[in-house]
Amino acid sequence: MVEWTDQERSIINGIFANLDYEDIGPKALCRCLIVYPWTQRYFGAFGNLYNADAIKTNPNIAAHGIKVLHGLDRAVKNMDDIKATYAELSVLHSEKLHVDPDNFRLLADCLSIVVAAKMGSAFTPYVQAAWQKFLAVVVSALGRQYH
Amino acid sequence: MLSKREKELIAEIWGRLTPVAEDIGSDALLRMFSTFPGTKTYFSHLDISPRSPHMLSHGQKIVLAIAEGAKDISQLTVTLAPLQTLHAYQLRIDPTNFKLFSHCMLVTLACHMGEDFTPVAHAAMDKYLSAFAAVLAEKYR
Numbered sequence: 001m002v003e004w005t006d007q008e009r010s011i012i013n014g015i016f017a018n019l020d021y022e023d024i025g026p027k028a029l030c031r032c033l034i035v036y037p038w039t040q041r042y043f044g045a046f047g048n049l050y051n052a053d054a055i056k057t058n059p060n061i062a063a064h065g066i067k068v069l070h071g072l073d074r075a076v077k078n079m080d081d082i083k084a085t086y087a088e089l090s091v092l093h094s095e096k097l098h099v100d101p102d103n104f105r106l107l108a109d110c111l112s113i114v115v116a117a118k119m120g121s122a123f124t125p126y127v128q129a130a131w132q133k134f135l136a137v138v139v140s141a142l143g144r145q146y147h
Numbered sequence: 148m149l150s151k152r153e154k155e156l157i158a159e160i161w162g163r164l165t166p167v168a169e170d171i172g173s174d175a176l177l178r179m180f181s182t183f184p185g186t187k188t189y190f191s192h193l194d195i196s197p198r199s200p201h202m203l204s205h206g207q208k209i210v211l212a213i214a215e216g217a218k219d220i221s222q223l224t225v226t227l228a229p230l231q232t233l234h235a236y237q238l239r240i241d242p243t244n245f246k247l248f249s250h251c252m253l254v255t256l257a258c259h260m261g262e263d264f265t266p267v268a269h270a271a272m273d274k275y276l277s278a279f280a281a282v283l284a285e286k287y288r
Contacts, residue, residue, distance in 0.1 A: 034266040035273055052267055109250060116257035117264050125174070125181040125197075128254060132182045 002137050004079055011130040015115065016076045021069040024118070028111040029065035030055050036106045042099055068107070075138050083141045090145035101143035108135040149278070153271035154220050160256075160268065161214035168214070171255055172206020173198055178251035186244055213252075216279055223282045235286035242287065245280035252276060 004012075033040050034052050043049060046060040055061060071089065078085040093099045112132060116123045123131075149157070164171050177197055180187050193201040216226050224231075234240060253272060257264045 031266045031269060035270040056266075109253075113253055113257045113264070113269060116254045117261050120258050120261055123254070123258050125178040128178055128251075129181040 002080075002082070008130040008133065009079060011127050012076060012079065012134050015119075015127075015131060016073065019069070019115075021066055021073075024111075024114055025065035025067070025069035026062035027065070028107065028114045029061055029068060031114060032107045032110040033061065035110060036103075039103055039106060042097065042103075072138065075134070075141070079134075082137050083144055086138070086141040087145055090142050093142060094146040101139075101146055104139040104142045108132075108139050111135065149220060149271065149274055153274070156268060156271050157220065157275045158217045160260075160272070161210075161217040164210065164259075165214050168210035169203040169207035171252075171259065172208070172210040173202040174206070174258075175248065175252040175255040176202055176206050176209075178254055179248050182251065183244075183247045186247060189238070189240055189244070213276075213279060217275065220275065220278070223278060224285070227279070227282050231283060231286045234283050239287075242280065242284040245283060246277075249273070249276040249280060 033043065033049060033055050040049050043061065043064075046064070047058055048054040049058065049061070074085055075082045093101075093104075112128070112135065115131065116128070119127075176195070180190075180195055187195065193199075193205065195202055212227075212230060216223050219226070253269065253276070256272065257269075260268075
């Protein structure tokens with residue numbers, strides 16, 4: 001069981017309350033595909049990913065980025081049992097999508113960078129620690145059902 | 148592999164950050180200690196409270212070394228030779244920690260540069276820091 005302090009809960013909820021999912025989702029996914037190009041292997045059916053500009057203007061990628069962020073929303077609303085909340089998603093990513101779980105960490109890192117760029121100095125080391133703790137739990141839960 | 152354009156971009160960014168080396172460096176270190184507490188074990192001999200003299204001086208040292216390497220990335224092995232020896236034989240920091248520090252440095256850059264820390268700049272910087280870390284660990288074994 002993951003223990004969350006009141007401060008950590010407040011930090012995580014605060015960040016998500018002020019997050020524009022339609023903006024941050026696509027940005028995070030695009031960044032992941034650009035910074036770690038091998039992640040593009042999972043998006044063969046999404047159209048033109050030929051260069052950074054193509055990725056940034058690809059509507060399928062943008063839509064998917066929003067979907068991913070809404071998925072994170074479920075973890076925020078169920079912080080005390082993220083493992084159970086994500087059990088089905090984990091099975092999906094393993095059995096159907098065949099995504100290497102290491103990619104969850106890569107996307108999580110890109111999301112941290114995007115949020116940091118948006119929040120600037122408000123993304124203090126203390127806030128970052130809470131945020132990354134949250135993402136680490138999410139990443140772990142997503143990889144949990146792999147076998 | 149870094150393209151010519153990427154090397155120019157990296158040199159340009161670090162050139163701009165050299166005047167605020169101690170701010171950038173100490174911020175990245177503090178982020179690393181906060182997010183990855185295990186990294187603090189290498190600093191039991193220093194005062195690592197936020198913006199302490201040790202943190203500022205150590206942060207500055209690190210950023211200046213990274214900036215120096217950025218001036219001619221093809222010569223990294225030459226430029227970093229003394230630091231390679233230091234890390235391999237004296238400091239012996241587990242190289243996994245270089246990745247953790249690099250990540251926190253990227254976060255510091257994102258906070259500092261905002262939208263200017265574009266995905267292309269981020270990719271170039273990540274590649275450079277990975278190369279830097281790899282060269283630093285070369286003499287370990």
